[in-house]
Amino acid sequence: MNPKKFFNKKLREEYFFLTHESGLKIYVFPKRGYSTSCAIIGVKYGSINQTYETFSGRKVHTPSGVAHYLEHKLFESEECDAFSLYAKFGASANAFTSFDKTAYYFSCSEKFKDSLKILLDFTQSPYFTPESVEKEREIITQEINMYYDSPRNRVTNNLLKCLYKNHPVKNEIAGTVDSISEITHEILYDSYNNFYNPNNMSLCLVGDFEVEEMFSFIDKNIKKSEFKPALTIFPEEPESVFNPRVSEKMEVASGFFNFGFKEKLEGEFLSMKDVIINDISLCALTLKSGRLYNRLIDRNLINVSSFFSEHFNGPYFSSIIFEGNSEYPEEVASIIREEAENMTRNGIEKEVFERAKKNVYAESISMLDGVKAISNILLEFSFLGYEIFEFIDKISKIKLDELNEKIKNKFRGDFSALSVIEPLD
Amino acid sequence: MERREICKEVSFCYHNSEKFKRALISFAMFLPLTRESASRFSVIPGILGHSCKKYPDFLKLNKRLEELYGASISSDVFKLGDYQTLLLSATTLDEKFSMEDSPLISNISDLLVEIIFNPDFENGIFKEEAVSREKHQVVEDIKSEFDCKRKYSLLQCEKLVYAGQPSEIGRLGEIEEVEALNAKKLTDSYHEVLKTARIEITMVSSSPFEKIYKKFKEEILKLERSEVDEFKNYVKSGSPKELNEQLEVMELEQCKLVLGFVTGVAEPSEGTIVLQLVTEIFGGIPQSRLFINVREKMNLCYYCSAKYDMSKGTIFVESGVENKNVDKAKSEILRQLEFIKAGEVTEDEIESAKKFLCQIYRTTDDVLSHIADFSLFYAPFKKFITPWEIIEKIKKINKEQIVEAASKVCLDSVYMLCGREQNES
Structure with a gap:
């Protein structure tokens, strides 16, 4: 095996990458002097992969929540569950499902290879019975109810x-x-077989260990697949929003809002450059020294500690979302719309651009602070096809003219929507 | 780690670390929680973090922070034992990684010193406008504690357990008292805090600390410090004559159940280490009694876990269950505790809990904020211990000590927040 080395002189960091013959993408990022080591294995399969065409051409539609259900069940084997195995080595393990991926991870401070073996074993050997799937339904129901009670x-x-x-x-x-009442063990197996395929997965290791030893250990513990992963079918999505406003009442003391701009996406994902442009433009718009922020706080329109914005994007979707607590969500949305449109119309000023660029640059370097953070960002970038050092370098090279040209069609008020949670009467 | 006493009750603690891309400097002030002072003190960190003499408004201060690569100065107020802790914390990119090698650490420490010691006064007092804005922010933060029902339920159970003690008081005080504050009163409180608080300054960085230490020392020595009162931390033990129980009903899907236990063992007692193990076995580690039985075997909930507050010697068990299952869950939680008290604990369980805890302490040095948090936690108790010393102590603990410590865990209070329809049916 001959992994490719990526190196950044300024950051004094390096890591190694190869695509294994099974199709699995493997990243090994040594961090000398750290006691923590961690590993994360991710599958490009999340809640949005609901409708798909299998390798043999069969079309399948699944109820919502399958990827998450599968994540719950995968920890189990015929004899025991993975948590009890991890416990023997003192590793701390967990998993998450997002819109576009499912990931399983652990961190430990000793016997890394033993825990890695557990991770690779249980993610490659599903075992569930109708009874065990049924039992899990009650737990997931309680999880769904917990989310339902959360205004956020x-x-x-x-x-x-x-x-x-x-x-x-x-x-x-x-x-x-x-929707989860429709999920059966057959659906779970079918989804597993169609997506949990090394060609559709990435494994990232970060810690103080020998690189070659890790690659050869993984090589011995990965099964190859004769099949190719299924292809997800995404429905046509109109450019316009479905509904510009929704409001609901809950048992809360303060109002909650989410305000979002829907963006047109050419292709499956945004390019690396577009992501950087998005990051810098959103940062410029929401700088604490900026007009938007100061208009919102001068009149106490928002709770400062709750205000947050992000670019929310994945396969065939992209939007910019602002969230927070406010008693005046309509006014907040109107100010955001005004300032955003103002920015796209007049462009970002040079001095604001330079400060926003510095902030985004520092933020992306901070992604490399700590082994868990690195493993997460490696996985994220692996699925997007980005290289992390190139990403950081590109930030400093973005030019203002280019950015101002690119943002002309962003933040369109006619493609925005507002969601509000109000206190009960 | 190097620790220096600047004057009585004021220390500077430096952790040299080459591991991070960022550096951190924090300034913590510990004050006894009293009903009279909690509200007026809680506004101080926010108002200081908003502006200073050199950068006399929020916009100018933030412009400066943005120039320093998005450095941040954050403020927080939290309880630690019967202390109210006011924290101002600065984080910056390590200057080695900036685009043009700016002296970021020196600049951010200058700014932190300015913010703490040279506030933006007008005629010797805080500006009315800043006072009014910060009061509004604190009131919003107090109100928002109602919104996350899991957090709210925990706070309600804490109030039951700590009734009659200083810890019964909320970390931010009371809405009416915050609203009644004026600029003069807040300014007096600011001077009072700097004169009477126990102060801990923490720096985590790869850069030398001497110059920064000197800057803080100069300012501290200018203060006319008063004698700091001997601090009393109330620690409750034993079963109450009558169990404190409270039921609230709201529009919710899921009942939030919180059980509050007292142990009589809090910092700086050596006994806290054994009780940490008891809590991990009971409801901490993934293989804990509560996870295995209440969640996995009985399928009553998604979460059921125990957390030990070493500063107060209390254990809180939290769970989200269907209303009809509340009694079942409660009985099982108590039954599992009784098993541990009766010595029905396996060597495997003890070993797993020890490994899990050791892993947490061993990896403290790998996360920037964990280093500062660890140091800060023990400071008010004047207990100077390293994670490595704790690990050595954990390793020596045996089953008898665990059973003996478990016998001190007594149920004190139960808080339930139930859904309306479920409760009425």
Whole structure:
């Protein structure tokens, strides 16, 4: 095996990458002097991969929540569950399902290879019975109810239902109590067999260990697959939003809002450069020294500690979302719209651009602070096809003219939606 | 780690680390929690972090932070034992990684010193406008504690357990008292805090600390410090004559159940280490009694876990269950504790808990904020211990000590927040 080395002189960091003959993408990032080591294995399969065509040409539609259900069940084997095995080595393990991926990870401070073996074994050997799937339904129902009681979750889910008419990103990651009632062990096996394929997965290791030893250990513990992963079918999504406003009442003391701009996406993902341009432009718009932020806080329109914005994007979806607590969500949305349109119309000033660029640059370097953070960003970038050092270098090279040209069609008020949670009367 | 006493009750603690891309400097002030002072003190970190004499408004201060590569100065207020802790914390990119090698650490420490010791006064007092804005922010933060029902339920159970003690007081005080504050009163409180608080300054960086230490020392020595009162931390033990129980009903899907236990063992007692192990076995590690039985075997919930607050010697068990299952869950939680008390603990469980805890302490040095948090936690108790010393102590603990420590865990209070319809049916 001959992994490719990536090196950054300024950051004094290096890592190694290869695509294994099974198709698995492997990243090994040595961090000398760290006690923590961690590994994460991710599958390009999340809640949005609901409808797909298998390698043999069969079309399948699944209820929402399958990827998340599968994540819950995969820890189990015929004899025991993976947690009890990890416990023997003191490793701390968990998993998550997002819209576009499922990931399993652990961190430990000793016997790394033993824990890695557990991770590779259970993610390659599913075992569930109708009874065990049935038992898990009650636990997941309680998890769904927990999310349902959270105003923060509810306001975001409602916004996505406003922004998207057809794209499955509008559905809750864990599904609903109704949708998970349709999930059977056959559906779980079928989804597993169609997506948990090394060609559709990445493995990232970070810690103080020998690189070659890790690659050869992984090589011995990966099964090859004769099949190719299924292809997800995404429905046509109109450019416009489905519903410009939604409001719901909950038992809360302060109002919650999510305000989002839907963006047109050419192709499956944004290019690396477009992501950087998005990051810098959003940073410029929301700088604490900027007009938007100061208009919002001068009149106490938002709770400062709750205000947050992000570019929310994945396969065939992209939007910019602002969230926070406010008693005046309409006014907040109107100010955001005004300032965003003002920025796209007049362009970003040079001095603001330089400060935003520095902030985005520092933020991306901070992604490399700590082994868990590195493993997460390696996985994220692996699925997007980005290289992390190139990403950081590109930030400093972005030019203002180019950025101002690119943002002309962004933040369009006619493609925006507002979701609000209000206190009960 | 190097620790220096600047004057009585004021220390500077430096952790040299080459591991991070960022550096951190924090300034913590510990003050006894009292009903009279909690509200007026809680506004101080926010108002200081908003501006200073050199950068006399939020916009100018933030422009400066943005120039320093998005450095941040954050403020926080939290309880640690019966202390109210006011924290100002600065984080910056390590200057080695900036685009043009700016002296970022020196600049951010200058700014932190300015913010703490040279506030933006007008005629010797805080500006009315800043006072009014910060009061509004604190009131919003107090209100928002109601919004996350899991957090709210925990706070309610804490109030039951700590009734009659200083810890019964909320970390930010009371809304009415915050609203009644004026600029003069807040300015007096600011001077009082700097004169009477126990102060801990923490720096984590790869850069030398002497110059920064000197800057803080100069400012501290200018203060006319008063004698700091001997601190009393109330620690409750034993079963109450009558169990404190409270039920609230709201519009919710899921009941939040919180059980509060007292142990009589809090910092700086050596006994906290054994009780950490008891808590891990009971409801901490992934293979804990509560996870295995309440979640996995009985399928009653998605989460059921125990957390030990070493500063107060209390254990809180939290779970989200269907209303009809509350009694079942409660009985099982208590039954599992009784098993541990009766010595029905396996060597495997003890070993797993020890490994899990050792892993946490061994990896403290790998996360920037964990280093500062660890140091800060023990500071008010004047206990100077390293993670490595704790690990050595954990390794020596045997089953008898665990059973003996478990016998001190007594149920004190139960708080339930139930859904309306479920409760009425």
